[in-house]
Amino acid sequence: MNLNYQNLLIFTAGIIGTLLSSLLLDRWWRERTYDLNGKTVLMTGGSRGLGLVMARQLIEAGARLAICARDTTELERARTELEQRGGEVLVLPCNVTDQTQVEQMVQQVRDRFGAINILINNAGTDIVGPMETMTMEDYDDKPLEEFVFSGRWNQPSPLVKSH
Ligand SMILES: NC(=O)c1ccc[n+]([C@@H]2O[C@H](COP(=O)([O-])OP(=O)(O)OC[C@H]3O[C@@H](n4cnc5c(N)ncnc54)[C@H](OP(=O)(O)O)[C@@H]3O)[C@@H](O)[C@H]2O)c1
Numbered sequence: 063m064n065l066n067y068q069n070l071l072i073f074t075a076g077i078i079g080t081l082l083s084s085l086l087l088d089r090w091w092r093e094r095t096y097d098l099n100g101k102t103v104l105m106t107g108g109s110r111g112l113g114l115v116m117a118r119q120l121i122e123a124g125a126r127l128a129i130c131a132r133d134t135t136e137l138e139r140a141r142t143e144l145e146q147r148g149g150e151v152l153v154l155p156c157n158v159t160d161q162t163q164v165e166q167m168v169q170q171v172r173d174r175f176g177a178i179n180i181l182i183n184n185a186g187t188d189i190v191g192p193m194e195t196m197t198m199e200d201y202d203d204k205p206l207e208e209f210v211f212s213g214r215w216n217q218p219s220p221l222v223k224s225h
Contacts, residue, residue: 098120098123098124098125098180099123099124099125100124100125100126101124101125101126101179101180102125102126102127102128102171102175102176102177102178102179102180103120103125103126103127103128103178103179103180103181103182104128104129104130104168104171104178104180104181104182105117105120105127105128105129105130105181105182105184106129106130106131106156106158106182106183106184106185107129107130107131107158107184107185107186108127108129108130108131108140108182108184109129109131109133109136109137109139109140109153110131110136110140112184113129113131113182113184113185114140114143116182116184117129117140117144117149117151118143118144118147120149121144121147121148121149121151122147125180126150126175127144127149127150127151127152128151128152128153128154128167128170128171128174128175128178129151129152129153129154130153130154130155130156130158130167130185131155131156131185132155132156132157134155137153137154137155138153140153141153152170152171152174152175154167154170154171158185189201
């Protein structure tokens with residue numbers, strides 16, 4: 063093996079080593095920064111779908127979790143599953159398009175867990191159907207749209223005051 067080739071190998075190994083170390087350092091830093099252990103997370107729409115998937119991960123990461131949805135049977139099913147996974151879970155029936163219900167829900171979360179550290183505003187609906195049969199009205203879910211996009215979460219005083 064000539065000297066140039068040996069130097070090239072050492073140089074390449076150095077680069078790979080530096081890259082791997084940076085990746086490990088980055089991962090360690092992210093895990094430190096985003097430590098969810100003991101944090102209180104309020105997630106709307108956590109009873110099924112993507113919300114339930116996130117709920118499982120939040121529980122696994124040690125978060126204290128409050129989820130809401132309208133269907134109480136689905137909420138209870140989610141609670142049973144999440145508690146079986148060892149989670150501390152509060153389930154609350156709530157229609158997030160109703161300001162009064164939202165304020166009551168936030169208050170219940172505060173009563174149980176204290177300050178809310180993270181809000182995941184996940185509740186929503188998807189419209190699925192053949193384009194030929196869809197009407198403009200099918201796209202209208204004004205109350206939910208307004209809720210998700212209006213920043214109304216900044217208004218309910220209980221959430222703001224919880225910090
Ligand atoms: N799945 C996708 O491919 C996709 C893509 C882009 C964006 N998203 C968005 O991601 C979010 C979750 O989607 P997903 O597919 O998991 O939907 P999903 O399976 O239909 O679940 C929606 C969740 O939100 C709750 N919810 C709906 N309306 C609510 C209301 N007015 N008040 C309180 N809770 C309400 C539902 O429970 P109840 O019905 O019992 O209230 C359920 O827990 C939605 O906002 C959706 O628009 C999804």
